[in-house]
Amino acid sequence: MLGVLYAAFPVGYILGGLWIGRFRRVRHRGWIIYLGIMVAGLGMLALGLPVPIAVALVAAVINGAALEIGNLIWVNLMQELVPNERLARISSIEMLGSFALLPVGIGLTGWATDILGPATVCILGGAITMVAALLGLLHPVIRRLD
Secondary structure, X not given: OHHHHHHHHHHHHXXXXXXXXXXXXXXXXXXXXXXXXXXXXXXXXXXXXXXXXXHHHHHHHHHHHHHHHHHHHXXXXXXXXXXXXXXXXXXXXXXXXXXXXXXXXXXXXXXXXHHHOHHHHHHHHHHHHHHHHHHHHOOHHHHHOO
16 A cells, blocks of 8 residues: 555656646746645645545645645746856755755654654644745745745
8 A cells, every 4th residue: 555655646746747837937936836835744644644545645646746846846946046057056056955864854754753653753744844834935035936
């Protein structure tokens, strides 16, 4: 079942990419990115609840779609707002930070799962993600990002 759930996330990535790709210009990109993070957090939270497998599969697809939409908008924003002569350097620093923190997150998640259990980690992780995105939306620059 875990393999089926893992396969549902990329289905969401594909659907999210196809959906956002339909638009010539995406408006209110700050809102969309952060609301997408909130939706992804809600999907993760749902995976920790005692729900039927069909609901968990839908939550995984929605999580993947929300993350892909936000990621595609982010990459587009980087290309649009960062000067061409600095884009490679800034993108590499951003990716280095993301990939460098990935093992830390995986390690902390494993540790927390051993202590709290997988359901609690999914619920807490989803809730923390939602709150962090909500805090991001409090900043006027994010809300005005079009």
